Amino acid sequence: MTPPDFQSFQHAFGRHLRDPQHTPRPPGVPARRMQVYNELLFNNLTGFLDACFPVSRSLLGDARWRRLNRTFYRDWKAQSPWFRDIPGEFVRYLHEGSIRQPLPACLPELAHYEWAELAVDTMDCPIPGHDPAGDLMSQPIVLNPALLNLSYAWPVHRIGPDCRPRRAQPTHLVVYRNAAEQVEFVEINPVTHRLLSLLANAPTSGERACRQIAEELQHPDPKRLQAFGSALLADFQRQGIILGVQP
Amino acid sequence: MPQQFPHLPAAAERCSRPGRPAQGAGLGFRRELIGALQGGVPAAINFFELAPENWAGMGGRSARELRHFTERYPFVCHGLSLSLGGPAPLDERLLRQIRAFMNEHGMTLYTEHLAWSADDGQLYDLLPIPLSEKAVKWTVDRISRAQDILGMRIGIENASYYVAPPGAEMQETEFISAIVRQADCLLHLDVNNIYVNSRNFAFDPLAFLDGLPLERTCYVHVAGHYVEADGLLIDTHGAEVIAPVWSLLDAAYQRIGNVPTCLERDFNIPDLAILNAEVGRIAERQALAAGQQGAVAS
Numbered sequence: 001m002t003p004p005d006f007q008s009f010q011h012a013f014g015r016h017l018r019d020p021q022h023t024p025r026p027p028g029v030p031a032r033r034m035q036v037y038n039e040l041l042f043n044n045l046t047g048f049l050d051a052c053f054p055v056s057r058s059l060l061g062d063a064r065w066r067r068l069n070r071t072f073y074r075d076w077k078a079q080s081p082w083f084r085d086i087p088g089e090f091v092r093y094l095h096e097g098s099i100r101q102p103l104p105a106c107l108p109e110l111a112h113y114e115w116a117e118l119a120v121d122t123m124d125c126p127i128p129g130h131d132p133a134g135d136l137m138s139q140p141i142v143l144n145p146a147l148l149n150l151s152y153a154w155p156v157h158r159i160g161p162d163c164r165p166r167r168a169q170p171t172h173l174v175v176y177r178n179a180a181e182q183v184e185f186v187e188i189n190p191v192t193h194r195l196l197s198l199l200a201n202a203p204t205s206g207e208r209a210c211r212q213i214a215e216e217l218q219h220p221d222p223k224r225l226q227a228f229g230s231a232l233l234a235d236f237q238r239q240g241i242i243l244g245v246q247p
Numbered sequence: 248m249p250q251q252f253p254h255l256p257a258a259a260e261r262c263s264r265p266g267r268p269a270q271g272a273g274l275g276f277r278r279e280l281i282g283a284l285q286g287g288v289p290a291a292i293n294f295f296e297l298a299p300e301n302w303a304g305m306g307g308r309s310a311r312e313l314r315h316f317t318e319r320y321p322f323v324c325h326g327l328s329l330s331l332g333g334p335a336p337l338d339e340r341l342l343r344q345i346r347a348f349m350n351e352h353g354m355t356l357y358t359e360h361l362a363w364s365a366d367d368g369q370l371y372d373l374l375p376i377p378l379s380e381k382a383v384k385w386t387v388d389r390i391s392r393a394q395d396i397l398g399m400r401i402g403i404e405n406a407s408y409y410v411a412p413p414g415a416e417m418q419e420t421e422f423i424s425a426i427v428r429q430a431d432c433l434l435h436l437d438v439n440n441i442y443v444n445s446r447n448f449a450f451d452p453l454a455f456l457d458g459l460p461l462e463r464t465c466y467v468h469v470a471g472h473y474v475e476a477d478g479l480l481i482d483t484h485g486a487e488v489i490a491p492v493w494s495l496l497d498a499a500y501q502r503i504g505n506v507p508t509c510l511e512r513d514f515n516i517p518d519l520a521i522l523n524a525e526v527g528r529i530a531e532r533q534a535l536a537a538g539q540q541g542a543v544a545s
Contacts, residue, residue, distance in 0.1 A: 077368025
């Protein structure tokens with residue numbers, strides 16, 4: 001079935017909105033009125049992007065940032081009806097889109113890191129039943145579900161207008177929403193990152209998780225690792241990264 | 248001490264709440280206002296309106312704060328992204344999410360713009376539908392499907408626009424009337440949109456009002472707008488309501504009586520006291536309209 005003819009106007013209108021400089025204005029549409037839409041729609045989009053990515057924006061400078069915003073609107077067909085997903089779509093564009101504009105190698109990860117705060121702040125995950133007084137080493141641990149356990153090749157948390165990393169440096173961060181509903185960032189080491197992954201994959205006691213890590217590392221002193229793990233898990237519970245144990 | 252995490256019910260436990268229809272005068276619910284509203288909701292505000300696109304499927308502080316108010320006040324669900332006249336397939340997943348969200352918060356009315364907002368991707372704003380017979384049928388089918396999924400009639404809002412798509416086969420009032428009749432849906436009347444369009448396209452707003460299927464009106468919007476240097480009006484919801492728009496609201500009430508009406512304010516948001524006074528002006532007009540109707544009836 002051929003699409004109804006009124007849709008050819010809609011597609012021409014959409015193409016022009018996405019790329020006003022390189023596509024013709026749809027026939028019969030006055031320039032002044034088209035300009036209203038071109039400004040309204042792009043300003044709407046950049047409003048969401050500017051709010052979420054202040055560091056990425058400052059890293060690129062306004063002109064390059066706007067050019068990148070424009071190719072995102074032009075080339076990336078965002079599907080989510082939720083406006084708050086616009087930043088997440090932008091991060092996917094940076095990772096998966098074909099972008100001709102030269103960009104700093106760290107930008108996709110930096111943008112992901114900036115998006116993580118929004119994602120964790122609004123994550124819809126109920127707090128599971130848990131016993132906050134249980135023994136973390138002997139019983140299956142319940143992690144805070146409003147949490148991202150992240151690994152980056154670049155030190156994304158240090159990047160700013162005065163700090164542009166020249167080379168990659170593996171970085172592990174846990175981003176989570178605490179009991180006061182504030183988003184917290186904690187830098188962790190690779191072993192701790194692995195420990196949190198194990199706890200997130202399946203309900204596991206601290207003792208079992210530490211034993212697995214000792215085996216993976218072929219650690220010479222598993223007992224010391226257990227003691228270290230026990231202190232670390234208690235600390236995580238104080239911070240709200242761990243809720244407690246399964247009831 | 249371990250932290251005490253606030254309770255948030257799991258999706259399965261978020262059973263539907265009894266419906267709470269909106270009445271009287273209301274205000275658009277915005278994050279910027281939550282702090283002030285927590286100090287007390289002013290008396291003139293009988294209900295709130297929100298866009299599901301900004302609130303559904305969220306957790307954390309936003310969800311908890313919204314729940315606090317939906318437990319105490321009626322809320323109207325006013326959509327932005329359904330793209331009723333759009334060329335892409337109807338987003339049925341969005342509709343099912345909206346249905347669950349409305350049940351969870353006891354909302355009984357959903358309205359959307361008679362517009363489109365996506366081609367093969369989201370454009371994230373409202374655009375005018377060409378006024379053609381085929382577009383009527385296309386949009387009617389989509390509204391019918393939306394009503395099937397939601398299990399209720401929806402309201403469609405006369406939108407503001409800055410371009411009249413070429414090749415129109417009918418007047419806009421005929422377009423709206425045909426869609427409302429054929430889809431058996433309701434009319435969400437936006438008097439500011441009529442005023443803005445009447446100025447930008449030089450038509451008589453009262454004649455336009457009279458051309459609409461007003462007997463189907465379920466809900467009314469009133470708002471302020473912005474005037475550009477060359478006189479073009481932009482529907483920003485960023486200023487106070489002007490006198491001609493209040494007059495148009497009065498004219499609407501004379502025709503339809505007292506219908507729930509929301510003040511939209513999305514930019515340059517002033518103090519709650521100022522918004523409350525503006526919502527109060529809606530309520531005064533509603534009382535006057537109800538009195539006049541009573542006088543006619545007696």
